[in-house]
Amino acid sequence: MVYIDEVEVDQEGIAEMMLDESSIAQVARPGTSLRLPGTSQGGPTPAIRLGLYREAEKQFRSALNHQEVVDTYLYLAKVYQRLDQPITALNLFKQGLDHFPGEVTLLTGIARIHEEMNNISSATEYYKDVLKHDNTHVEAIACIGSNHFYTDQPEIALRFYRRLLQMGVYNCQLYNNLGLCCFYAQQYDMTLSSFERALALVANDEEQADVWYNIGHVAVGIGDLTLAYQCFKLALAFNNDHAEAYNNFAILELRKGRIEQSKAFLQTAASLAPHMYEPHFNFSILSEKIGDLQSSYTAAQKSEDAFPEHIDTQQLLKQLRQHFAVL
Structure with a gap:
């Protein structure tokens, strides 16, 4: 005769079901979770989330009148950026620097706005100021290196990117930029190995497409058009909206005498970018x-x-x- 334990056939109460560990939501609504209080939830204020930028501006202005805090300057500047008022945001950051001289986050905010306005020289100067106060600031080092690369100084850019490697930064974008800098600095032995590292570290299809596009660009530079053709095809396979790859692919198609395909690719590139x-x-x-x-x-x-x-x-x-x- 087999006896069944009574506990096994006991019905589970609704309270136990609701408080079961696997039933608790991982991302809690603010104010409703027993695990995470509402104050621990990051993100913008409710006014910004709802698009009430003028209301958010009033609240942040009131907060600044009560107490000068760096975070309040940052949030208020974000409001002005959402309102497409970059000059007002710049003036606000500079006002914050008067109260908090040398504050890295405020300097970085000014540099980002200048960069978005395509004022690269001013952005670089502010990023240099950031490095004077924090010489391990990854964003500042990367942006200064990028500026040197686009001003035909790949050797200097290489020094900045190697500095990032020494600091422990290890991602696809860094090795991608290292590969380009090595190629233009004529350090060909490191070029392909850097791109191989970049391919091993890709996180999504867009990064994969960018790496293959840059390899194709290097292939064009050394005259290997067959390799370039394959690389641009791979770039378009991973990202069908890659305008630069369409443009270069069109030129290679034109060299093969395929005029109609070349025209189609150029029109696609022009519409995408x-x-x-x-x-x-x-x-x-x-x-x-x-x-x-x-x-x-x-x-x-x-x-x-x-x-x-x-x-x-x-x-x-x-x-x-x-x-x-x-x-």
Whole structure:
């Protein structure tokens, strides 16, 4: 005769079910959790979450009148950035620096706004001020290194990125930038190994596409167009909205004589990134060669709007205007 323990057939009460460990939500609503108090929940204030920026501005201004706190300056500056008032945010940060001289978070906020406004030189100066007060600030080191790279100083940029490696930063973006710096600094032995490390550390498809695009760019630089073709195809396989890869892929297709495919890729690149001048200029050149002068002129005007100082675009427009004058 088999006896069944009474505990096994006992019905579980509703209280035990509700308080079961596996039934408790991992992300609690503020004020309703027994685990996490509402004050521990990070994020913006309710007014910002609801889009009530003017109401949030009043509250933060009132808080500043009662007590000067760095976090209040940061939140109020965020409100002005959401309201598309970067100059007001800059003035607020500078006002905060008067009360808290050398505060790294305020200096970083000023540098970020200058960078978003494409005022790279001013942003770099503020990032240098950040490093004077905190010489391990990862964002400042990375941004200064990026500025040196884009001002044709890859050797100096390499020093900043190596500094990040010494500090223990270990991610895909860093090795990706290291690979490009090594290539342009003619340290070819480290270029591909850096990209291999970057590929091993990718976290999503967009990063994968960027790494393959940069490898393709290096392949174009050394003249291996077959490798470049495959790399750009891989970049587009991982990110179908990669405008730069479409542009370069179109040029390689044009070298193979596939004019229609090249035009399609250039049009795709121009639609994905209208701020880039390269797709517009390349499409203008291609249209001019096949005799479509009107399309060439329209694309050249878009290229000039994106990059007014581009000499080749100016020469092409001058040549097209001469053609139209003769007609």
